[in-house]
Amino acid sequence: MYRCKNLQLTALVLGLTLVAFSLPTNALAQGAKEKSTGKSKSIRGKDLPAVPGVSDYASKNFTLRTDMPVAEAKELLTRLETMIVLVARYFGKPNSQIIEMNVVKDPNIWPPNSIDPDAINSIQSGGGITLSVTQFQRSSTGQKQAIAAKSIVWAVADRGTPQHEAVHAYCHQTFGRTGPTWYSEGMAELGQYWKEKEDGVNIHEGVLKYLKSQEPKELTEIVASGQQTGDSWQNYSWRWALCHLLAANPNYASRFKPLGLQLLNDQQTSFEAVYGPMAKEINFEYNFFLTHLDQGYRADLCSWDWKAKFTRLKGTGSAQSKIDAMRGWQPARVLVKEGDKLAITCKGEWQLSKSGEKLTADGDADGNGKLVGILFQDYRLSEPFDLGATCQWEAPAEGELFVRCRDDWSSIADNSGTVTVKIKVGE
Ligand SMILES: [Zn+2]
Structure with a gap:
């Protein structure tokens, strides 16, 4: 210096x-x-x-x-x-x-x-x-x-x-x-x-x-x-x-x-x-x-999507989004209120490195590669929470749901694969 x-x-x-x-x-x-x-x-x-x-x-x-x-x-x-x-x-x-x-x-x-x-x-x-x-x-x-x-x-x-x-x-x-x-x-x-x-x-x-x-x-x-x-x-x-x-x-x-x-x-x-x-x-x-921030962190891959539209699911309505393993938080396009119940199903696989094993949104035994979520509300984020390939989830608070593939923030650039996340009203 x-x-x-x-x-x-x-x-x-x-x-x-x-x-x-x-x-x-x-x-x-x-x-x-x-x-x-x-x-x-x-x-x-x-x-x-x-x-x-x-x-x-x-x-x-x-x-x-x-x-x-x-x-x-x-x-x-x-x-x-x-x-x-x-x-x-x-x-x-x-x-x-x-x-x-x-x-x-x-x-x-x-x-x-x-x-x-x-x-x-x-x-x-x-x-x-x-x-x-x-x-x-x-x-x-x-x-x-x-x-x-x-x-x-x-x-x-x-x-x-x-x-x-x-x-x-x-x-x-x-x-x-x-x-x-x-x-x-x-x-x-x-x-x-x-x-x-x-x-x-x-x-x-x-x-x-x-x-x-x-x-x-x-x-x-x-x-x-x-x-x-x-x-x-x-x-x-x-x-x-x-x-x-x-x-x-x-x-x-x-x-x-x-x-x-x-x-x-x-x-x-x-x-x-x-x-x-x-x-x-x-x-x-x-x-x-x-x-x-860390060596290798990619501000380009972790940019926030300010244009996404979010809707609150009702009845038989559903939302679908494609989530890239090599990006940061991405919009799941669902707005939730505290206590809302959602059913999440994922299709597809992703990898955490070029030669890594193919993983579903359940991730590996350590939870890496798992689908995780976070709520955005008034320019603040909730604590992140675990989701997974198939799960029922109850919203702990109000906010817009964002999801990503769990990996170290500084090493997402070598990830590959996309998972389709479908969300419906849960039970
Ligand atoms: Zn100078």
């Missing part, structure tokens, strides 16, 4: 610009016109003499100056290249400018003045910093449009920091900004963990333990304005949780990407403007996500 700083403060821009782009000070003094040449003259200076123990590497999208051993440096570049493809694909814009990375394993190897003075604190405290300069132009509608941007990354040589910072650098160089703190840091954390063909949660163990041990932080607190970059790894954990949920859960993902692009393009919008009308649903799913 680490702290990151992602700076594009005016003072910093001026400082950097003075050093790097040699602009006349009177141009800098104009403030709003944060000018730089954007001609990507290297801040770290390619003309610097070779430093013993510090080497330069290059790949398609990155240059890397580091004191890491050759094999580690190459492995990092491979990881960065894989990640930048995923990040660029997500945002729909290819990376158009080399990202300059400086990754420090042992600061003592780096000679005096070889580490950017603005990065020294971050490196010494075991974190990273992305130093950016951006040239803006006001459009006819008064919007600030970034016309050139350059980022320099400094990071310690741990597992996640260089990747986290590289996401900031991509956003800066591609959009001229990284969005509000919750989004900027949440997405950088997300990017750090992005892997090809991996949709499950896959985070630092310390972050996981922390999130599981805490009362969920209020969403309004996570997205509040006026937050500082580099504040604490705990805050970064909450930002990750929110961004992961919004990016992965299909109920929110389709609005999350345009929201992000609008934030990155400085258009008038906010988390509240986009998700305000569905605040109760998000809150419910956010709490649910944190309750079941």
Whole structure:
């Protein structure tokens, strides 16, 4: 775990610009016109003499100056290249400018003045910093449009920091900004963990333990304005949780990407403007996500079905639903009042792993694979209860009935099979 700083403060821009782009000070003094040449003259200076123990590497999208051993440096570049493809694909814009990375394993190897003075604190405290300069132009509608941007990354040589910072650098160089703190840091954390063909949660163990041990932080607190970059790894954990949920859960993902692009393009919008009308649903799913959070948890497979219709059975009426073993709670389409009696019959089989035995909705001897239920009422859930392939059940309370195939929440993705659940009025 680490702290990151992602700076594009005016003072910093001026400082950097003075050093790097040699602009006349009177141009800098104009403030709003944060000018730089954007001609990507290297801040770290390619003309610097070779430093013993510090080497330069290059790949398609990155240059890397580091004191890491050759094999580690190459492995990092491979990881960065894989990640930048995923990040660029997500945002729909290819990376158009080399990202300059400086990754420090042992600061003592780096000679005096070889580490950017603005990065020294971050490196010494075991974190990273992305130093950016951006040239803006006001459009006819008064919007600030970034016309050139350059980022320099400094990071310690741990597992996640260089990747986290590289996401900031991509956003800066591609959009001229990284969005509000919750989004900027949440997405950088997300990017750090992005892997090809991996949709499950896959985070630092310390972050996981922390999130599981805490009362969920209020969403309004996570997205509040006026937050500082580099504040604490705990805050970064909450930002990750929110961004992961919004990016992965299909109920929110389709609005999350345009929201992000609008934030990155400085258009008038906010988390509240986009998700305000569905605040109760998000809150419910956010709490649910944190309750079941684990490595491998699939927010996409456990998304809640808000559109299902529920009816109270009467007389000879019945309800039927197909329940997938590889999904979370799914609507049984039956609304119950306390004391209602239902008769449940299931057809079909499912498996809890690729090579697992085929099970009916009665499950195995340990109860895994059994059909279980839960009641949803006013955005609250009852305790789950056992059902089974053929059973009579009496509702303990009022609510909408949801069912699923019992399995560890973090390992439902390898389940297969569907069971048809038919419900009638019971005796
Ligand atoms: Zn960051």
